[in-house]
Amino acid sequence: MSKPTLKTLAEATGFAQTTVSRALKDDPKIAIATRQRVASAAREIGYVPDRAAQRLRTGRTNVIAFVSSPHAEIIGFRGSMMAGLSEELKGTAYHVTMTPYDTDANPMRPIQNIVRNRLADGLIFSGTQPRDQRVDYLLETGFPFVTHGRTDGAGGHAWCDYDNGRFVELALERLAGQGCRTVVLFRPAPDLTYARHMTEAAVRAGARLGLTVTHPRSATLSSRASEIHDLVVRQITSGSAPDAYLCPGEVPALAVIAAIEDCGCSVGGDIAVLAKQTSSVFDLIRPRIDTIYEDLHAAGASLGRLLLRRIDGEPPERLQHLHAPQERFRPGGRLITA
Amino acid sequence: MSKPTLKTLAEATGFAQTTVSRALKDDPKIAIATRQRVASAAREIGYVPDRAAQRLRTGRTNVIAFVSSPHAEIIGFRGSMMAGLSEELKGTAYHVTMTPYDTDANPMRPIQNIVRNRLADGLIFSGTQPRDQRVDYLLETGFPFVTHGRTDGAGGHAWCDYDNGRFVELALERLAGQGCRTVVLFRPAPDLTYARHMTEAAVRAGARLGLTVTHPRSATLSSRASEIHDLVVRQITSGSAPDAYLCPGEVPALAVIAAIEDCGCSVGGDIAVLAKQTSSVFDLIRPRIDTIYEDLHAAGASLGRLLLRRIDGEPPERLQHLHAPQERFRPGGRLITA
DNA sequence: GCACGGGCTTGCAACGTTATAAACCCCATG
DNA sequence: CATGGGGTTTATAACGTTGCAAGCCCGTGC
Numbered sequence: 050m051s052k053p054t055l056k057t058l059a060e061a062t063g064f065a066q067t068t069v070s071r072a073l074k075d076d077p078k079i080a081i082a083t084r085q086r087v088a089s090a091a092r093e094i095g096y097v098p099d100r101a102a103q104r105l106r107t108g109r110t111n112v113i114a115f116v117s118s119p120h121a122e123i124i125g126f127r128g129s130m131m132a133g134l135s136e137e138l139k140g141t142a143y144h145v146t147m148t149p150y151d152t153d154a155n156p157m158r159p160i161q162n163i164v165r166n167r168l169a170d171g172l173i174f175s176g177t178q179p180r181d182q183r184v185d186y187l188l189e190t191g192f193p194f195v196t197h198g199r200t201d202g203a204g205g206h207a208w209c210d211y212d213n214g215r216f217v218e219l220a221l222e223r224l225a226g227q228g229c230r231t232v233v234l235f236r237p238a239p240d241l242t243y244a245r246h247m248t249e250a251a252v253r254a255g256a257r258l259g260l261t262v263t264h265p266r267s268a269t270l271s272s273r274a275s276e277i278h279d280l281v282v283r284q285i286t287s288g289s290a291p292d293a294y295l296c297p298g299e300v301p302a303l304a305v306i307a308a309i310e311d312c313g314c315s316v317g318g319d320i321a322v323l324a325k326q327t328s329s330v331f332d333l334i335r336p337r338i339d340t341i342y343e344d345l346h347a348a349g350a351s352l353g354r355l356l357l358r359r360i361d362g363e364p365p366e367r368l369q370h371l372h373a374p375q376e377r378f379r380p381g382g383r384l385i386t387a
Numbered sequence: 388m389s390k391p392t393l394k395t396l397a398e399a400t401g402f403a404q405t406t407v408s409r410a411l412k413d414d415p416k417i418a419i420a421t422r423q424r425v426a427s428a429a430r431e432i433g434y435v436p437d438r439a440a441q442r443l444r445t446g447r448t449n450v451i452a453f454v455s456s457p458h459a460e461i462i463g464f465r466g467s468m469m470a471g472l473s474e475e476l477k478g479t480a481y482h483v484t485m486t487p488y489d490t491d492a493n494p495m496r497p498i499q500n501i502v503r504n505r506l507a508d509g510l511i512f513s514g515t516q517p518r519d520q521r522v523d524y525l526l527e528t529g530f531p532f533v534t535h536g537r538t539d540g541a542g543g544h545a546w547c548d549y550d551n552g553r554f555v556e557l558a559l560e561r562l563a564g565q566g567c568r569t570v571v572l573f574r575p576a577p578d579l580t581y582a583r584h585m586t587e588a589a590v591r592a593g594a595r596l597g598l599t600v601t602h603p604r605s606a607t608l609s610s611r612a613s614e615i616h617d618l619v620v621r622q623i624t625s626g627s628a629p630d631a632y633l634c635p636g637e638v639p640a641l642a643v644i645a646a647i648e649d650c651g652c653s654v655g656g657d658i659a660v661l662a663k664q665t666s667s668v669f670d671l672i673r674p675r676i677d678t679i680y681e682d683l684h685a686a687g688a689s690l691g692r693l694l695l696r697r698i699d700g701e702p703p704e705r706l707q708h709l710h711a712p713q714e715r716f717r718p719g720g721r722l723i724t725a
Numbered sequence: 726g727c728a729c730g731g732g733c734t735t736g737c738a739a740c741g742t743t744a745t746a747a748a749c750c751c752c753a754t755g
Numbered sequence: 756c757a758t759g760g761g762g763t764t765t766a767t768a769a770c771g772t773t774g775c776a777a778g779c780c781c782g783t784g785c
Contacts, residue, residue, distance in 0.1 A: 052505075054741055065765045070743060080763060097504050101448070102741035104439035105770050112484075131485060144506070146450075146484040149473050166435050167390075168482070274671055303671035310673040333612055333641035334672075335648040392771055403735045408773060418733060440771035443740050 053096045062090050073098075111142045113356060114169035116159050117149050129327065130197075133349025134173070141357065143170075157182060164192045171356045173197065177208075177242050193359045195352050195368065199242050207359045207368035209351040211343050213243040213297065214250035216374045219341055220295050220323050221251070225258040229292035229321055232262045233284070235301050238271040247297065263291070270297060274304040281308035285320075293321035299330060306338065342375040391434045400428050411436075449480045451694060452507035454497050467665065468535075471687025472511070479695065481508075495520060502530045509694045511535065515546070515580050531697045533690050533706065537580050545697045545706035547689040549681050551581040551635065552588035554712045557679055558633050558661050559589070563596040567630035567659055570600045571622070573639050576609045585635065601629070608635060612642040619646035628652075631659035637668060644676065680713040 059066045064083065072079045072087035090096075104110050115134060135145050146169065148159045160183050163169050170193065174183060177198035184206055187194045195207040217234065224232055234251050237244045248264070255262040268280050284290050285308070294309075296302035302324035309316050316322055316336050324331060326340035355368045397404045402421065410417045410425035428434075442448050453472060473483050484507065486497045498521050501507050508531065512521060515536035522544055525532045533545040555572065562570055572589055575582045586602070593600040606618050622628050623646070632647075634640035640662035647654050654660055654674050662669060664678035693706045 052503075055743095056741080066741090067743080067766080068764055070741095071764095074743095078763070083763085095503075099443070099741050100504055100506065101439055101442035102770090103743080105437070105443050105740090105772085106742045106744085108770080110439070135485075144484060144486070146482060147469060147473075148482070149470060165390075165433070166438055168438065274667065278671070300668075300671070303668065307671045307673050329612065330638075330641065330668075333616070333638070333645045335645050393773095394771080404771090405736075405773080406734055408771095409734090412773095416733070421733080437771050440740090441773085443742085443770090444772045444774090446740080 052099075053094045054099065055096075057094065058087065058091055058096050061094065062087055108167065110167060110170050111144060112169040113138065113143050113145050113353070114163050114172040115145055115147050116163070116172055116174040117147060129345040130349035130352075133346035133351075134353045135349075136346075137350040137353035138357075143357070157186065160186065164190055171195070171360045173352050173356060178240050179242050179245065181242075193356065195356045195359060197348060197352060201242075203369070205365060207355050207365045209348055209355055209370045209372065210243070211348065211372050212246075212374060214246040216297065216325060216341055216343070217247050217250040217295070218254040219374055219376070221254045221258055221260055221262065223339060224293045224295070224321060224323060225260055227293075227321060230260060231291040232260055232293045232295055233291040234262055234264055234295045235268065235270050235277070235297065235305075236264050237297070238269045244269075262295075270301050272301075274300050277301050277304040278308045278311075281305050282312055285309065285312040285314060290314075290320060293323060295323050297325040299324065299327060302331075302338070303334070306334065344372065344375060348372060390437075391432045392437065393434075395432065396425065396429055396434050399432065400425055446505065448505060448508050449482060450507040451476065451481050451483050451691070452486055452501050452510040453483055454486045454501070454510055454512040467683040468687035468690075471684035471689075472691045473687075474684075475688040475691035476695075481695070495524065498524065502528055509533070509698045511690050511694060516578050517580050517583065519580075531694065533694045533697060535686060535690060539580075541707070543703060545693050545703045547686055547693055547708045547710070548581070549686065549710050550584075550712060552584040554635065554663060554679055554681070555585050555588040555633070556592040557712055557714075559592045559596055559598055559600070561677060561679075562631045562633070562659060562661060563598055565631075565659060568598060569629040570598055570631045570633055571629040572600055572602055572633045573606065573608050573615070573635065573643075574602050575635070576607045582607075608639050610639075612638050615639050615642040616646045616649075619643050620650055623647065623650040623652060623658075628658060631661060633661050635663040637662065637665060640669075640676070641672070644672065682710070682713060686710060 055066045055069050058069045062069065064072070064087065068079065068083065069087050072084045073091060075084060100111065113134070115131065131145065131147065138145060148163065160172065160174070163172055164187070172187075172192070172194045173196070174194070175197035177184070177196045177200050179201045181196075181200045181202075184194075184196065184200050184202060188202075188206060193207075195209060197209055199208050199210050200206070221232065232255075234247070236247055251262045251264075254260070265280055268276050281294070281304070294302075294305045296305055302322060305322055306316050309320050309322070314320055316338060322338045324338055324340045326342045327345050331338065331340050351370050351372070355370065359365060359368055393404045393407050396407045400407065402410070402425065406417065406421065407425050410422045411429060413422060438449065451472070453469065469483065469485065476483060486501065498510065498512070501510055502525070510525075510530070510532045511534070512532070513535035515522070515534045515538050517539045519534075519538045519540075522532075522534065522538050522540060526540075526544060531545075533547060535547055537546050537548050538544070559570065570593075572585070574585055589600045589602075592598070603618055606615050619632070619642070632640075632643045634643055640660060643660055644654050647658050647660070652658055654676060660676045662676055662678045664680045665683050669676065669678050689708050689710070693708065697703060697706055
């Protein structure tokens with residue numbers, strides 16, 4: 050026997066399909082007795098609405114698309130964020146689909162694909178740039194979305210971001226407090242919005258604290274770990290090592306630590322390292338280093354919450370969340386459970 | 388103006404909807420000239436078939452569901468595997484949706500949900516047990532699936548697995564070659580199939596090589612990192628430390644390394660550590676430790692390939708891949724690009 | 726000239742759902 | 756007794772696609 054449909058349910062209860070359909074949605078225009086009878090019959094024969102049919106009829110997909118950049122493949126990034134997102138969506142009718150994009154291809158393609166084929170009711174992506182083509186396109190088409198990261202036009206769309214400027218400020222304060230005078234800050238790829246946030250904060254806070262903050266020209270947080278490693282080795286062996294490295298990324302931080310040790314220097318003793326922590330991995334790294342935490346699990350949850358409200362029609366101006374850096378790692382974040 | 392449909396295209400070209408539909412699929416019963424005219428018209432007005440309608444009509448969803456266990460949240464696990472999977476599916480009509488399941492809830496639920504609502508054409512899951520409820524259910528319903536990991540009934544379904552027995556054998560050979568006599572092996576949670584594979588291999592290879600292989604009773608690879616850490620510290624401080632720890636998991640390996648260092652011992656000098664490597668993170672850990680590689684990217688690709696063939700109706704007997712351990716890390720695996 | 730058939734095209738119905746408008750019944754009101 | 760109007764239910768028509776059976780046209784063979 051085949052899957053039960055509204056028709057099956059209509060025959061079983063004696064009501065018309067329409068009545069059954071509306072009864073199942075608790076339409077107040079349907080008598081309470083009817084609603085109850087239909088509901089119990091539905092439960093009994095195990096009726097579940099066909100999503101394809103609903104989707105065809107209503108145009109709603111009940112799907113949230115998470116478009117993730119290949120650059121986002123840092124430790125646990127997608128995992129934590131996805132976990133937070135789908136936890137937030139639990140209990141709603143929404144599912145998450147992940148659409149990774151080809152490293153080489155046009156970042157617009159997966160998004161256009163989703164919008165044009167109506168593959169989702171809303172979408173989330175990260176790696177925003179100040180003038181972001183994807184944001185322009187989505188605003189133009191009116192498709193609901195939330196970005197992880199801001200843009201120059203951030204007033205007009207929903208976003209959730211980590212306060213990377215504040216992160217740098219906090220980090221430099223800590224380093225200055227430890228007596229550091231020169232700091233090397235690894236910046237994100239220059240086309241990303243938060244590269245600016247970090248740079249500006251570094252300039253301001255550096256001046257205020259009397260720190261000399263420099264940035265490697267040949268490497269960013271998106272560089273391969275080996276490049277970062279080799280750069281640090283060159284700096285140390287050429288005598289131009291700073292008092293501290295500030296690494297807003299886990300893999301770069303590991304690369305820096307490895308480089309320092311490979312040069313025979315002591316991490317924390319000779320050269321300090323301060324990292325942005327997004328997983329629990331730094332609890333297991335020796336020597337321990339100082340970190341400031343970004344809760345990606347919470348970010349994923351925020352993104353989900355904001356997107357649902359955006360889909361519901363709430364104006365984007367209210368759907369903007371800036372997450373403050375957390376001084377301590379919160380083990381409740383369930384980042385790496387193994 | 389609204390989204391172009393077959394109707395739009397029919398009006399534009401002067402053919403009937405049916406003709407247009409078949410022309411777009413290169414049906415040989417349609418004149419070549421017609422096919423070309425339709426194709427070019429479709430390109431011109433940007434027609435894309437509506438997936439909801441196709442799905443309703445044909446019953447096919449063009450979706451692959453990846454159901455991931457919370458235990459799988461080791462470094463890069465989901466990321467690499469998903470990346471391999473979606474790379475494999477690129478160019479096909481299939482999308483991937485990720486369905487994480489609630490840590491506490493019934494693992495059957497997401498799967499029943501997918502099958503009953505026809506949310507996908509096939510599914511993939513991992514963390515198999517020898518007698519796996521999910522496998523039984525899926526076989527019963529005839530739903531196409533591939534597992535990552537084997538079961539006792541593995542002859543009857545499609546699977547892709549890593550040769551964890553061989554991994555242990557190789558690892559013990561290496562350790563024996565280095566002069567180790569006693570080895571502590573951290574095993575997976577005992578309900579998982581590959582716990583058996585590892586245990587059996589440890590017994591056999593241990594006997595052959597003259598090694599004493601023991602297993603912690605109070606901790607598995609699924610234990611929290613802090614538990615593993617504390618266990619190792621207890622072993623070392625109580626004088627019952629082995630010559631080597633064999634850790635088929637990255638986070639546990641990091642925990643063991645941290646514990647050894649916290650006791651003032653030298654990793655590699657006093658106590659060897661051999662890990663299963665699934666990401667590039669160990670290239671950045673000092674001191675360097677010996678590893679044997681499991682290519683999760685390749686596993687994801689395999690799973691995708693196998694599932695597509697299974698959906699195509701190929702009998703499951705042929706759709707079984709055992710991946711051999713790789714002695715060296717292949718950087719091409721693109722595990723962590725940052 | 727008529728039937729046949731091959732090459733190509735078309736109309737119709739259906740997949741399961743929901744929006745819309747219409748219908749029904751009964752009771753209160755004028 | 757007709758009118759009207761709550762409260763409740765129903766018929767109909769889509770949404771965009773594809774399977775099926777039928778149709779058309781034209782050339783070929785008897």
